[in-house]
Amino acid sequence: xxxxxxxxxxxxxxxxxxxxxxxxxxxxxxxxxxxxxxxxxxxxxxxxxxxxxxxxxxxxxxxxxxxxxxxxxxxxxxxxxxxxxxxxxxxxxxxxxxxxxxxxxxxxxxxxxxxxxxxxxxxxxxxxxxxxxxxxxxxxxxxxxxxxxxxxxxxxxxxxxxxxxxxxxxxxxxxxxxxxxxxxxxxxxxxxxxxxxxxxxxxxxxxxxxxxxxxxxxxxxxxxxxxxxxxxxxxxxxxxxxxxxxxxxxxxxxxxxxxxxxxxxxxxxxxxxxxxxxxxxxxxxxxxxxxxxxxxxxxxxxxxxxxxxxxxxxxxxxxxxxxxxxxxxxxxxxxxxxxxxxxxxxxxx
Amino acid sequence: xxxxxxxxxxxxxxxxxxxxxxxxxxxxxxxxxxxxxxxxxxxxxxxxxxxxxxxxxxxxxxxxxxxxxxxxxxxxxxxxxxxxxxxxxxxxxxxxxxxxxxxxxxxxxxxxxxxxxxxxxxxxxxxxxxxxxxxxxxxxxxxxxxxxxxxxxxxxxxxxxxxxxxxxxxxxxxxxxxxxxxxxxxxxxxxxxxxxxxxxxxxxxxxxxxxxxxxxxxxxxxxxxxxxxxxxxxxxxxxxxxxxxxxxxxxxxxxxxxxxxxxxxxxxxxxxxxxxxxxxxxxxxxxxxxxxxxxxxxxxxxxxxxxxxxxxxx
Numbered sequence: 299x300x301x302x303x304x305x306x307x308x309x310x311x312x313x314x315x316x317x318x319x320x321x322x323x324x325x326x327x328x329x330x331x332x333x334x335x336x337x338x339x340x341x342x343x344x345x346x347x348x349x350x351x352x353x354x355x356x357x358x359x360x361x362x363x364x365x366x367x368x369x370x371x372x373x374x375x376x377x378x379x380x381x382x383x384x385x386x387x388x389x390x391x392x393x394x395x396x397x398x399x400x401x402x403x404x405x406x407x408x409x410x411x412x413x414x415x416x417x418x419x420x421x422x423x424x425x426x427x428x429x430x431x432x433x434x435x436x437x438x439x440x441x442x443x444x445x446x447x448x449x450x451x452x453x454x455x456x457x458x459x460x461x462x463x464x465x466x467x468x469x470x471x472x473x474x475x476x477x478x479x480x481x482x483x484x485x486x487x488x489x490x491x492x493x494x495x496x497x498x499x500x501x502x503x504x505x506x507x508x509x510x511x512x513x514x515x516x517x518x519x520x521x522x523x524x525x526x527x528x529x530x531x532x533x534x535x536x537x538x539x540x541x542x543x544x545x546x547x548x549x550x551x552x553x554x555x556x557x558x559x560x561x562x563x564x565x566x567x568x569x570x571x572x573x574x575x576x577x578x579x580x581x582x583x584x585x586x587x588x589x590x591x592x593x594x595x596x597x598x599x600x601x602x603x604x605x606x607x608x609x610x611x612x613x614x615x616x617x618x619x620x621x622x623x624x625x626x627x628x629x630x631x632x633x634x635x636x637x638x639x640x641x642x643x644x645x646x647x
Numbered sequence: 648x649x650x651x652x653x654x655x656x657x658x659x660x661x662x663x664x665x666x667x668x669x670x671x672x673x674x675x676x677x678x679x680x681x682x683x684x685x686x687x688x689x690x691x692x693x694x695x696x697x698x699x700x701x702x703x704x705x706x707x708x709x710x711x712x713x714x715x716x717x718x719x720x721x722x723x724x725x726x727x728x729x730x731x732x733x734x735x736x737x738x739x740x741x742x743x744x745x746x747x748x749x750x751x752x753x754x755x756x757x758x759x760x761x762x763x764x765x766x767x768x769x770x771x772x773x774x775x776x777x778x779x780x781x782x783x784x785x786x787x788x789x790x791x792x793x794x795x796x797x798x799x800x801x802x803x804x805x806x807x808x809x810x811x812x813x814x815x816x817x818x819x820x821x822x823x824x825x826x827x828x829x830x831x832x833x834x835x836x837x838x839x840x841x842x843x844x845x846x847x848x849x850x851x852x853x854x855x856x857x858x859x860x861x862x863x864x865x866x867x868x869x870x871x872x873x874x875x876x877x878x879x880x881x882x883x884x885x886x887x888x889x890x891x892x893x894x895x896x897x898x899x900x901x902x903x904x905x906x907x908x909x910x911x912x913x914x915x916x917x918x919x920x921x922x923x924x925x926x927x928x929x930x931x932x933x934x935x936x937x938x939x940x941x942x943x944x945x946x947x948x949x950x951x952x953x954x955x956x957x958x959x960x961x
Contacts, residue, residue, distance in 0.1 A: 333761065384745070440939045444939060448880055448884070448935050452929050452933060455926075455932075458925050616764075618761055620757040621757060623753030624753040624757055627749040627750035631728075634743070635732060635738065638736055638738055
């Protein structure tokens with residue numbers, strides 16, 4: 299068999315194939331529910347209800363979506379340049395560490411100044427963490443997939459070291475957690491009394507900024523050119539190495555904001571379980587959004603909804619919550635296949 | 648000097664061989680995939696599913712070797728998924744690989760929770776026992792290290808030889824290497840690049856899964872989440888370090904295992920009282936990165952690695 303491009307795919311192809319991918323995902327989720335001895339319709343219903351069935355559920359979903367928007371944007375920016383940043387998890391923790399470092403009384407600033415200073419410092423930390431693997435790539439040709447992945451493990455051990463040593467909360471009853479952030483450094487809630495914090499607002503604004511960068515600036519054009527064909531871009535006079543470095547700084551900074559907003563907005567301190575894999579899930583978020591920054595917001599809310607919904611479904615229906623991960627991995631794989639089949643057709647022979 | 652005491656103890660060298668074994672299986676598996684032109688980032692998840700499937704099979708009453716077979720088949724199944732999406736459909740090997748890792752890991756976790764909903768600590772199985780080879784296992788230092796390991800370890804070393812022979816001494820190996828270097832030449836021979844690449848990914852994934860199964864069925868005797876803990880990614884670094892050659896990759900795995908075994912033992916020395924244990928645990932990951940940097944100048948990457956092949960396209 300071989301693949302043949304279709305110049306102008308029909309509307310049926312463009313809508314039908316992704317819809318088919320979604321249907322296949324739902325079908326697999328239903329089979330898994332059956333396997334766990336639960337009613338598939340009830341299971342899916344409970345996931346929906348748990349994700350968006352009440353004001354509380356919806357806010358929980360938006361809260362969970364916040365770090366995913368940041369890591370999703372980080373991945374979307376990097377993948378657009380074919381820079382394989384699989385290390386958003388490490389950059390996230392880098393941002394979180396700096397947030398605790400500066401937010402626990404080190405800077406005598408009023409809240410209005412303190413918040414942006416800490417956010418920018420956190421971004422700088424994330425940017426620096428990604429800079430190392432990217433320089434290794436541009437200078438020495440070291441593959442960044444493996445280095446960024448390995449950085450995740452190193453960073454987690456480093457955070458563990460900090461939380462059991464210099465950053466440990468002396469009042470923490472022996473638990474490895476950091477001292478709590480001072481009040482002035484905390485991101486306030488958007489509406490008093492509701493659990494949603496301004497980290498979500500920041501995530502939304504970041505998505506728009508990234509969209510502007512990608513569609514309205516020279517850098518955005520260069521990033522796309524490098525991603526489409528690095529050789530051709532170099533031939534056209536685009537400084538490929540420098541574009542990759544800039545992309546890395548942006549991507550690492552965005553991922554760090556996920557850690558910043560979780561600490562300053564939601565948790566108030568740093569623990570080793572701050573991120574249940576937000577960095578890795580960001581890859582799914584970005585791919586489902588086709589690397590479109592505004593799409594990232596939508597897909598992050600969708601992905602967060604699946605996780606939040608699966609948690610509450612699992613308590614009620616007894617289907618293991620890992621169904622959420624299977625569902626999302628299936629959605630990712632079927633969606634990339636559907637997109638390929640949208641503009642190519644299979645020729646047998 | 649503690650270091651010399653450690654280096655002169657038989658238990659240290661036995662540990663080196665033991666730690667290297669799962670890495671050898673998985674590194675050979677990745678090497679086969681990459682030599683045929685496919686980067687398999689599913690490795691981490693495939694090791695997890697292998698660790699789970701083999702252990703579960705034995706827990707449910709299968710024999711140890713039947714468990715290894717189950718693990719291999721589970722790995723091959725996910726390998727087939729990876730191969731189907733990346734070879735004939737030519738989808739991004741990065742995205743598909745990470746997707747397969749996520750899917751395989753989640754499947755193992757889901758199946759674990761489903762089959763053992765109540766347990767707080769995972770049940771143990773009776774793992775492979777060391778198999779002392781007569782006479783040679785009595786040699787001081789070397790004997791206990793090399794010749795009183797489990798059958799799976801001997802299999803790992805035998806596979807290095809087998810894979811080298813197949814790669815360099817058989818028409819199949821030639822075709823496989825050509826699929827990764829110059830796929831058009833393979834088609835010119837009347838062979839199918841698609842079939843060769845898919846076969847390589849499926850077989851390679853089977854080996855990765857046995858590497859995972861080694862953890863639950865030989866090194867430890869139960870399954871827990873996070874058990875593979877980045878070993879898959881380390882194996883990808885080892886393939887680069889080994890310049891895509893089985894013998895050199897084996898050397899890399901042994902060297903790596905030696906450092907890993909050394910850091911565990913150094914934690915028990917006075918040095919371990921001063922340096923936080925996390926620093927020791929970072930050693931394997933830092934070493935992998937250093938290995939990549941060291942080899943970056945000399946790396947002999949298969950020319951068609953990560954380049955999809957579409958018949959009739961230039």
